[in-house]
Amino acid sequence: MNSSEDLEDDGQRLSDSMLESRPSQESPRKPKTAYEKIRDTLLPILYESKTFNIFGIIYIVLVIGDGAFFFFMMVGWHLPYPESVSRWWLNLSIQVLCGLFSYPALINLPWLIAHTVHLSSPSSSPGVDFNGSPTLSIFFHLPPSARSKILTLKFINISTQWINQWSRIKYPTYESSNSYPGNVLCNVFFAASFIAGISGGIYQLLQEKDVRKDDDAAFEDGPLELIEKVRNMRKSGMTLNEIITEIQKT
Structure with missing residues (x-):
């Protein structure tokens, strides 16, 4: 007959074995840092809110309008202003x-x-995503090397644009921005920012297209896919209204 100490030892071993046989539970997620809280609050406001979507539409209209005005002034498609006046409007x-x-x-x-x-x-x-959770946001599905290249191009785009902005403030007149060193600073950094921005955007679209090819059911069509889809619809003889209706269905 076992003593009480033996019974206690047997009970302890049984308890330990039961604990060891239980499936391990995931450790609770660490509390968010101050940076993560700011990030998770700020990004949806900037890129998902209706207010900033409206700002985006207004921004596009302003860029198109002012870009067209700049082009007309640059090529001389304007009223017969004196040269000093046309240069002032061109610079503005x-x-x-x-x-x-x-x-x-x-x-x-x-x-x-x-x-x-x-x-x-x-x-x-x-x-x-940022918090290590599965996401259908397609940018997170790009290979890290591709994301690194895109981020590098965007960094060049942003940094050179701010230098370009500083140059325009430093050399605000038509004369100063078209004579050395203003002409170099204004034009070189404008070109660098433009090229980096366009290159980064195109590269991102191509990389996202490759991801959609691997799993087209998981992601919505991007701009390249929509263009290709519209082209195929036109080849099949569909009218513009039919194409719009078909796209709205998807």
């Missing part, structure tokens, strides 16, 4: 255009910082 239009280009350079900065920090974290594998 490029100053406004430069300021408009600085708006996305400011708005996209939180996005750039958030993704740069995320890319250097252990949870940056494709398919998971």
Whole structure:
């Protein structure tokens, strides 16, 4: 017959074995840091709220309008103003255009910082968001190397645009911005910002297209897919109204 000590030992061993046989539970998620709280609050406001969507529409209209005005002034398609007056309007239009280009350079900065920090974290594998949770946001599904290249191009785009903006403030008149060193600073950094922005956008579209090819059911069509779909519809003989209706269904 076992003693009471033996019974206690047997009970303890049984309890330990039961604990060991239980499936391990996931450790609770760590509390968010101050940076993560700010990020998760700020990004939806900047990129998902109706207010900023309205700002985006207004911004596009202003860029198109001022860009057209700048083009007309540059090629001489305007009223027969004296040269000094036409130069003043030409300079004003490029100053406004430069300021408009600085708006996305400011708005996209939180996005750039958030993704740069995320890319250097252990949870940056494709398919998971900032918090390490599965997501259908297609940018998170790009390979880290592709995201790194896109972020680098966006950083060049933003930084050179701010230098360009400084140059336009430093050399505000037509004469100063078209003579050395104003002409070099204003034009070189404008071109660098423009090329980096366009290159980053095109590269991102191509990379996202590759992701959609691998799993087209998981993601909505992007601009390239929509263009290809519309082209195929036109080839099949569909009218414009039929194409619009078909796209709205999807």
